[in-house]
Amino acid sequence: MTRAGDGEVGDAPPVSRMKRLLREPLLHFLLLGTGLFVAYGWLSKPGPGGGPGTIVVSVGRVEYLAAGFAKTRQRPPTDAELKGLIDEWVREEIATREAMALGLDRDDSVIRRRLRQKMDFISTDVAALAEPSEAELDAYLRGHPDAFRVQSRITFVQLYLNPERHGEHLARDAAQLLEKLRQSGPEVDVSAWGDPFLLEYAFTGVPSGDIAKQFGDTFAADLGTLPLGAWQGPVESGLGAHLVRVSERTEGRVPVLGDVRDAVLREWANARRLETNERFYVELLKKYVVIVEPAVPAGEAKVSNGGAR
Numbered sequence: 001m002t003r004a005g006d007g008e009v010g011d012a013p014p015v016s017r018m019k020r021l022l023r024e025p026l027l028h029f030l031l032l033g034t035g036l037f038v039a040y041g042w043l044s045k046p047g048p049g050g051g052p053g054t055i056v057v058s059v060g061r062v063e064y065l066a067a068g069f070a071k072t073r074q075r076p077p078t079d080a081e082l083k084g085l086i087d088e089w090v091r092e093e094i095a096t097r098e099a100m101a102l103g104l105d106r107d108d109s110v111i112r113r114r115l116r117q118k119m120d121f122i123s124t125d126v127a128a129l130a131e132p133s134e135a136e137l138d139a140y141l142r143g144h145p146d147a148f149r150v151q152s153r154i155t156f157v158q159l160y161l162n163p164e165r166h167g168e169h170l171a172r173d174a175a176q177l178l179e180k181l182r183q184s185g186p187e188v189d190v191s192a193w194g195d196p197f198l199l200e201y202a203f204t205g206v207p208s209g210d211i212a213k214q215f216g217d218t219f220a221a222d223l224g225t226l227p228l229g230a231w232q233g234p235v236e237s238g239l240g241a242h243l244v245r246v247s248e249r250t251e252g253r254v255p256v257l258g259d260v261r262d263a264v265l266r267e268w269a270n271a272r273r274l275e276t277n278e279r280f281y282v283e284l285l286k287k288y289v290v291i292v293e294p295a296v297p298a299g300e301a302k303v304s305n306g307g308a309r
Helices: 014-022 025-044 059-073 079-101 109-129 134-143 163-183 208-215 217-223 261-285 298-307
Strands: 153-161 202-207 231-236 241-250
Touching: 059 079, 109 261, 134 261, 153 163, 153 208, 163 231, 163 241, 202 208, 208 217, 217 231, 217 241
Parallel strands: none
Antiparallel strands: 153 202, 153 241, 231 241
16 A cells, blocks of 8 residues: 655545546547437427328427427527428438439439538537646647747838849848948938839838748848847848848747637637547548459550440
């Protein structure tokens, strides 16, 4: 027997084992599948004398139709409306049975997609039953930091130099303008000293990702290394050359869970749904033997067709 203070770990308490069991996806599949079969039997089980040519509208089915009407109309159906609902369901049941007897459900891509969608709904509902612990969410955040990273933000001004306008003198003109900018005082408006440019002259607190979208990845990366408060350049972008003064920069970081819990929960749930769908499919696949017939080479197919004439 393990004594307190021995430093050994005994069996997990029954409550802990039960909690782990309740979180198992396979148990969820079993419970949900059982529930679906019970619900199906309740809604559509045949009554006395029921058979292949008999349609029994069970009490459960009538209650289901009435409940659907009440949910939509915010009131129970009248006797005439309930009879209309039952008649419509019987027509649908007859049409469905006859269509299946004729094989109309086979090789129909729309029906196949719809049936697969319903199976996906089952596994999605199973995934939705799981509630993550704070430790699981924190582990997901640490395992996917880039998905939740707070981007660096940069405040800067830039002057554009058009390569087509300056040609081979671009480097010389950039150096001369840079020297002029460094000698100008803070009271001088230098916004018009560069060449005409479609984007803004000044940018305040812009995320680095947005800078990359407008100027290119190289320009955004260079802005992250420039010293603050002084004109620098030329800095190359996908548009040309720029002289830049960075006045403020907030470094990026991975937030704590409390700051992005909703986003982490949403992404965790989506990942869990995809994982559950895959497990569900793998379990179903075990029931089948899949044989993929080899394709007939094009040359042999032509010979075969020609010989059949």
